[in-house]
Amino acid sequence: MHLTDHLTDMQLNEYLDNETIPEDRIQIETHVSMCDECAARLTALQALFAEIESLPEVALSRPIAARFTRPVGLPAPLPRFLTLTATLQAAMALLLLTLAAPFLTNLLPYMEIPSLTGMLLQLQRQWITWSDLLSSFQWPTLPQLPALEISSFMLTLTLVGTSMLWLLGNGLLLRKQMK
Amino acid sequence: MAAFTDRELIVRARRGDRNAFGELVTCYQTGVFNVCFRLLHERSEAEDLAQETFMRAYDRLPMFDLDREFGPWIRRIAANLCLNYLESRKVTAQLDEERDVDDGQRPERQVEVRERSAQIRDALLSLPPHYRVVIELRHYQELSYDEIASELKIPLSDVKSHLFRARKLLAEKLHAPD
Numbered sequence: 001m002h003l004t005d006h007l008t009d010m011q012l013n014e015y016l017d018n019e020t021i022p023e024d025r026i027q028i029e030t031h032v033s034m035c036d037e038c039a040a041r042l043t044a045l046q047a048l049f050a051e052i053e054s055l056p057e058v059a060l061s062r063p064i065a066a067r068f069t070r071p072v073g074l075p076a077p078l079p080r081f082l083t084l085t086a087t088l089q090a091a092m093a094l095l096l097l098t099l100a101a102p103f104l105t106n107l108l109p110y111m112e113i114p115s116l117t118g119m120l121l122q123l124q125r126q127w128i129t130w131s132d133l134l135s136s137f138q139w140p141t142l143p144q145l146p147a148l149e150i151s152s153f154m155l156t157l158t159l160v161g162t163s164m165l166w167l168l169g170n171g172l173l174l175r176k177q178m179k
Numbered sequence: 180m181a182a183f184t185d186r187e188l189i190v191r192a193r194r195g196d197r198n199a200f201g202e203l204v205t206c207y208q209t210g211v212f213n214v215c216f217r218l219l220h221e222r223s224e225a226e227d228l229a230q231e232t233f234m235r236a237y238d239r240l241p242m243f244d245l246d247r248e249f250g251p252w253i254r255r256i257a258a259n260l261c262l263n264y265l266e267s268r269k270v271t272a273q274l275d276e277e278r279d280v281d282d283g284q285r286p287e288r289q290v291e292v293r294e295r296s297a298q299i300r301d302a303l304l305s306l307p308p309h310y311r312v313v314i315e316l317r318h319y320q321e322l323s324y325d326e327i328a329s330e331l332k333i334p335l336s337d338v339k340s341h342l343f344r345a346r347k348l349l350a351e352k353l354h355a356p357d
Binding site: 059 | 193197198200201202204205208209210211212213216217226229230237242292295296299300314317318323324339342343346347349350353
């Protein structure tokens with residue numbers, strides 16, 4: 001900063017806002033003490049600051065507090081761990097979708113979409129043989145994946161675990177709401 | 180009854196104690212309302228926004244850092260809320276007639292203060308919303324340039340230029356010959 005130059009408006013603003021570094025501050029004060037023009041500009045800016053800050057506070061016409069203490073007021077905010085549970089659920093759902101993607105890609109070519117009549121007939125057949133199917137139910141063999149090898153047991157375990165976590169999380173959230 | 184500290188009231192409010200939150204609102208409602216009123220210049224809107232501020236604050240209580248002060252925190256929420264409101268709709272409301280004076284003052288002094296306050300509010304109202312909010316945060320909430328930049332998520336250079344231009348406009352408006 002050159003002492004011979006007049007101070008810029010930006011410098012004066014920063015000086016009054018206490019945003020000037022100490023070395024510049026000393027130089028500005030030295031300059032102002034010698035330059036009537038800059039001293040007058042600084043005084044005018046100071047007066048503007050004082051004017052802005054002189055604005056008195058206004059009273060409320062209707063208190064706000066009463067609206068927050070009524071019996072039917074606000075429900076208690078959810079604790080942080082419940083908020084985190086919801087986030088965790090969303091993250092796990094995304095992870096599962098990513099894990100399921102290779103399975104779906106492998107299964108899609110073998111899937112056939114039947115007609116409505118065919119679907120109804122199939123539904124009827126399934127209804128009739130429901131008990132037989134239950135007694136002779138076996139987990140389907142998963143197609144061999146080139147890179148990802150997950151046993152059906154592990155997959156089942158993961159799905160059951162995730163479902164339990166999901167139910168637990170939602171149960172906690174709903175319990176809070178129902179209260 | 181022993182007065183609770185803000186910290187104690189916040190902890191109780193987090194547990195669902197409405198009265199504790201009500202006490203916090205009682206303490207800070209005037210300050211928050213004045214932030215809104217300086218930015219909006221319309222009484223009923225300012226009161227609505229002040230109420231909205233406390234509702235936002237209530238929702239964010241679990242995230243509030245108990246080592247910080249509640250007053251500056253809630254006033255910043257109010258300023259941000261008003262800025263969003265101003266930017267979402269162009270407010271062209273007329274100034275409210277206000278009692279900007281201390282009742283203990285002499286009548287002629289009261290008139291003088293009221294007139295000057297109206298001029299300042301009028302000048303503030305003439306500023307674009309983003310200029311108005313930097314004036315609010317700097318002059319009434321005493322935030323540093325860095326804090327304003329962080330609060331409004333704008334570069335430091337914008338804070339400086341907004342403040343500089345806003346003050347220039349205010350000076351022109353306030354010191355213009357009648």
